[in-house]
Amino acid sequence: MNKNVINHYKKLVEFLGIALGENYEVILHIIEKDNSYVGAIANNHISGRTNxxxxxxxxxxMMKDKAYQxxxxxxxxxxxxxxxxxxxxxxFFIKDENQELIGMLCINFDFSKHKxxxxxxxxxxxxQLNMFSPIKDETAAPKKKTIEDHHDNEMIEYFSDSIDEIVYSVVDPSLLNPNIAxxxxxxxxxxxxxxxxGIFQLKGAVSQVAELLNISEPSVYRYLKMIDKDKK
Structure with missing residues (x-):
């Protein structure tokens, strides 16, 4: 994403944050090769995330699965x-002229006050609110799965501030115990x-994972090469 496009979306983030109000968090994710990060954020008190x-x-x-295609x-x-x-x-997926992903514009609605x-x-x-839940129709045909269903599970986003937190959300923490060989x-x-x-699309992910697994960075790259070769 070039500088002019980034500045355009940064202004849009600021505008939407003001126009929608404090219950809406607006985030610009910038997607670059081996470096994806939050480029702008408004009303970040909702998730606590920062630039x-x-x-x-x-x-x-979503990037790894190419949901944007x-x-x-x-x-x-x-x-x-x-x-x-x-x-x-x-x-919202931001794409270039070749339909490749270069950014994502996200809006998060905190409805806790309304609830x-x-x-x-x-x-x-x-x-009680649950008294008004719709009755399930047992005879209805199964609903076709979509990207929103996140495959077999409900699509849920957990907010993290660091690569460590993301890794721990994916891997069983007991396996990352430094006392276990x-x-x-x-x-x-x-x-x-x-x-x-898609963790390795983040800048610094290789060194962080190497430290957590108590192995060298070249070892991580070697294992990644093995994994990539097996998939081909």
């Missing part, structure tokens, strides 16, 4: 902040999991 923060695991997976945007998926607040997210007001109103009548097969499997999630 230059890494992309979330979900954003990386079939869609221009994804809407209304669940997000969970570090404080456990549930929000609703939407992402509280709704609950307070229903409490006055001694009612992992076999080579286990290390390769961990790196394979991170590869599938």
């Amino acid at each position: 230059n923060a890494p992309l979330t695991e979900l954003a990386l997976k 079939d869609k221009d945007y994804v809407t209304n998926y669940k997000g969970i902040t570090k404080l456990g607040t549930e929000i609703r997210g939407s992402t 509280k007001i709704a609950n307070d109103i229903l409490d006055l009548a001694q009612l 992992l076999k080579q097969e286990q290390k390769i499997e961990i790196i394979n999991q991170l590869y599938k999630k």
Whole structure:
């Protein structure tokens, strides 16, 4: 993404942040080769993220799966902040003239205040929100899966400030215990999991993963080469 385009979207982030209000967080993700990061953010009190923060695991997976090739945007998926607040997210894919992904514009809606007001109103009548859930039609045909379903599970975005946090969200933390000596097969499997999630598209991911697994950076690159060769 060239400088003029970046500046254009940075102004758009600022505008949307003001126009939509404090309950909407607006984020510009800049996608560059081996370096993807938050380029601009408005109302960041919602997720606590800052400029230059890494992309979330979900954003990386959408990049890895090339979801942008079939869609221009994804809407209304669940997000969970570090404080456990549930929000609703939407992402617009920014593409170049060759339809390659160069950025993502994301809007996260914090509806906690609206939910509280709704609950307070229903409490006055001694009612609950779940009393109004639609009845499931057991005879209905199965709904066709879409990108919003995130394959077999609901599409959920967890917000992280560091590569470490993203790695721990993907890999079983017990396997990253420095007191446990992992076999080579286990290390390769961990790196394979991170590869599938697109973690290595983040700047500094190789060195960070090498440190967490207590191996050298050349070893990480060697394992990645093995994984890439097997996939071909």
